[in-house]
Amino acid sequence: MDPLDRLAATIRDRRGADPGSSYVASLFAKGRPKIAQKLGEEAVETVIAAMAQPDKIVSEAADLIFHLLVLLADADVTLDDVRAELARREGVSGHTEKAARNA
Numbered sequence: 001m002d003p004l005d006r007l008a009a010t011i012r013d014r015r016g017a018d019p020g021s022s023y024v025a026s027l028f029a030k031g032r033p034k035i036a037q038k039l040g041e042e043a044v045e046t047v048i049a050a051m052a053q054p055d056k057i058v059s060e061a062a063d064l065i066f067h068l069l070v071l072l073a074d075a076d077v078t079l080d081d082v083r084a085e086l087a088r089r090e091g092v093s094g095h096t097e098k099a100a101r102n103a
């Protein structure tokens, strides 16, 4: 199994686990606003790394993706849902999509 799918499955399995022994369960227990806040913080940290600390980009991107997976699980959205959306967009330039939206 792809490591991302494995991580997503682990995160799903943490629903209802003990928040004292699982960081993911502690995020679920705090609720979506806290999960969304953490995702935003990790996004900002990734941006800062990109601009000023390029050696930290990989680690910050991993934190970002991890917290995105927690948010997706909390919202009952699967990686396959996201893959399907990306596949739907495949081959459509962002410029073309924007022009169609604004027409």
Ligand SMILES: N=c1c2ncn([C@@H]3O[C@H](COP(=O)(O)OP(=O)(O)OP(=O)(O)O)[C@@H](O)[C@H]3O)c2ncn1[C@@H]1O[C@H](COP(=O)(O)O)[C@@H](O)[C@H]1O
Pocket (backbone or CB within 6 Å): 007, 010, 011, 014, 021, 022, 023, 024, 025, 062, 063, 066
């Ligand atoms: N990939 C990760 C992962 N990446 C980052 N983190 C944690 O995410 C947290 C966020 O970083 P911060 O510096 O913002 O943490 P913090 O200051 O403690 O957070 P707050 O006090 O602000 O809530 C840290 O505690 C990291 O350890 C992760 N925690 C867990 N995983 C994976 O999730 C699995 C399940 O984890 P548990 O639920 O803890 O068993 C693990 O086996 C790992 O595979």
